[in-house]
Every structure is written in structure tokens, then in C-alpha cells.
Amino acid sequence: xxxxxxxxxxxxxxxxxxxxxxxxxxxxxxxxxxxxxxxxxxxxxxxxxxxxxxxxxxxxxxxxxxxxxxxxxxxxxxxxxxxxxxxxxxxxxxxxxxxxxxxxxxxxxxxxxxxxxxxxxxxxxxxxxx
Amino acid sequence: xxxxxxxxxxxxxxxxxxxxxxxxxxxxxxxxxxxxxxxxxxxxxxxxxxxxxxxxxxxxxxxxxxxxxxxxxxxxxxxxxxxxxxxxxxxxxxxxxxxxxx
Numbered sequence: 310x311x312x313x314x315x316x317x318x319x320x321x322x323x324x325x326x327x328x329x330x331x332x333x334x335x336x337x338x339x340x341x342x343x344x345x346x347x348x349x350x351x352x353x354x355x356x357x358x359x360x361x362x363x364x365x366x367x368x369x370x371x372x373x374x375x376x377x378x379x380x381x382x383x384x385x386x387x388x389x390x391x392x393x394x395x396x397x398x399x400x401x402x403x404x405x406x407x408x409x410x411x412x413x414x415x416x417x418x419x420x421x422x423x424x425x426x427x428x429x430x431x432x433x434x435x436x437x438x439x
Numbered sequence: 440x441x442x443x444x445x446x447x448x449x450x451x452x453x454x455x456x457x458x459x460x461x462x463x464x465x466x467x468x469x470x471x472x473x474x475x476x477x478x479x480x481x482x483x484x485x486x487x488x489x490x491x492x493x494x495x496x497x498x499x500x501x502x503x504x505x506x507x508x509x510x511x512x513x514x515x516x517x518x519x520x521x522x523x524x525x526x527x528x529x530x531x532x533x534x535x536x537x538x539x540x541x
């Protein structure tokens with residue numbers, strides 16, 4: 310089955326990012342396809358490359374990044390939500406004359422159309438948030 | 440096929456479980472996750488509402504989230520099934536759509 314996953318809450322807030330990661334991993338282990346994970350609102354903070362959680366804590370952005378690499382999953386940050394919160398990839402940083410970019414490998418920035426497409430192309434949409 | 444509802448907040452914090460129960464069509468399923476697992480506990484002021492709902496809908500609770508909160512599987516309302524993430528995935532395939540109550 311083909312899944313779209315929507316994450317509306319940032320990491321280390323309540324539990325949405327952890328739940329979404331656990332669900333995504335479980336679905337992949339069962340042989341399902343993750344069509345896309347879309348990060349909206351504070352969920353875009355899952356894509357930061359600057360997080361330094363304590364060493365004995367889980368590293369949520371790294372876990373997404375590693376999952377994307379292992380399973381070739383499409384992780385998309387909403388562009389408007391990302392810009393509001395200061396999450397930039399290299400081209401957005403350049404375009405807005407910012408000193409640095411801070412998006413972790415494995416993510417990309419795109420628009421809400423990508424969420425709609427995941428809803429249309431996927432068999433199921435599972436939402437995690439606050 | 441029927442709908443799978445997920446509820447992620449405690450009934451002591453928000454009224455999403457109550458809303459979900461009142462709107463869920465008979466034959467659908469409710470999965471309690473995150474703080475929503477509190478709603479599965481027996482002998483609370485919400486237990487009767489949950490028990491009554493089970494005449495029409497099947498109710499599940501996510502075991503790892505119970506465990507994360509130090510809650511005992513033995514204390515859930517009779518008839519609620521404790522499931523893992525793998526079964527969470529299976530529930531999404533067995534129902535035609537997923538409604539997340541946030």
C-alpha cells in the first residue's frame with residue numbers, strides 16, 4: 310500500500326515526530342511504500358541540520374535523514390512554513406541573501422501541491438500532529 | 440470499508456475522544472495513541488463512555504505508548520485490544536481512510 314504521511318508538529322514537542330517515525334518505519338518493514346512525508350507548520354523543524362540533542366537522547370532530524378537515505382523516501386518541507394521559521398536549503402538561502410542554509414540531507418523544500426499530490430497518489434494519508 | 444480514527448490526546452485534556460466517539464459510524468475503529476492512551480484506562484470518569492462506545496466501534500490502544508507512560512496493559516477497559524506499531528499499520532490497511540483527531 311502507498312502512504313502519504315503528514316507531520317504538523319516539531320520534534321521534541323509532544324510526540325508527533327516520534328510517532329510518525331515509528332509508523333513510517335513499521336510500514337516500510339511491512340513492505341509498504343511511503344510515497345512522501347510532508348512536513349507542515351512547526352513540523353518543518355524536523356528538517357534542521359543544526360539540532361544538537363544530548364548524546365543519550367534520540368536525534369530526530371538525523372533519524373529522518375538516515376531513513377530517507379536507506380529507503381529513498383521523499384521528505385518535503387512546506388516552503389512557506391520553512392521560510393517563516395528560518396529553515397532554508399542552499400538555493401533558498403542564496404535567493405534570500407542569507408548567510409547560511411540549515412536543511413539536513415534527505416529533505417527538500419517544495420509547496421503545498423506536494424501534500425495534495427500525496428493525498429491523491431497515496432492509498433492512505435496518516436496525519437501526526439499536536 | 441470503514442474508517443480508522445486515531446485519538447492522540449487524553450480525555451482529561453481535550454474532548455477529541457468524546458467527539459470522535461459521537462461521530463464515528465458503527466463498524467469503524469478507534470486507535471488511542473500518545474496521550475490518548477489515557478482514554479483506555481479502566482475506572483476513570485471516562486471509562487463508561489468508552490465501554491458504551493464499544494457496542495458500535497472497535498477500540499484499540501497502542502501498547503508502546505502505554506508502556507512509555509508506565510501504564511499497565513492489565514488496567515485497560517475490558518474489550519480494548521492492545522496493539523503495536525505493526526498492527527497500527529495493519530489497521531490503516533484494513534480501513535478505507537484514516538481520520539486523525541488532533
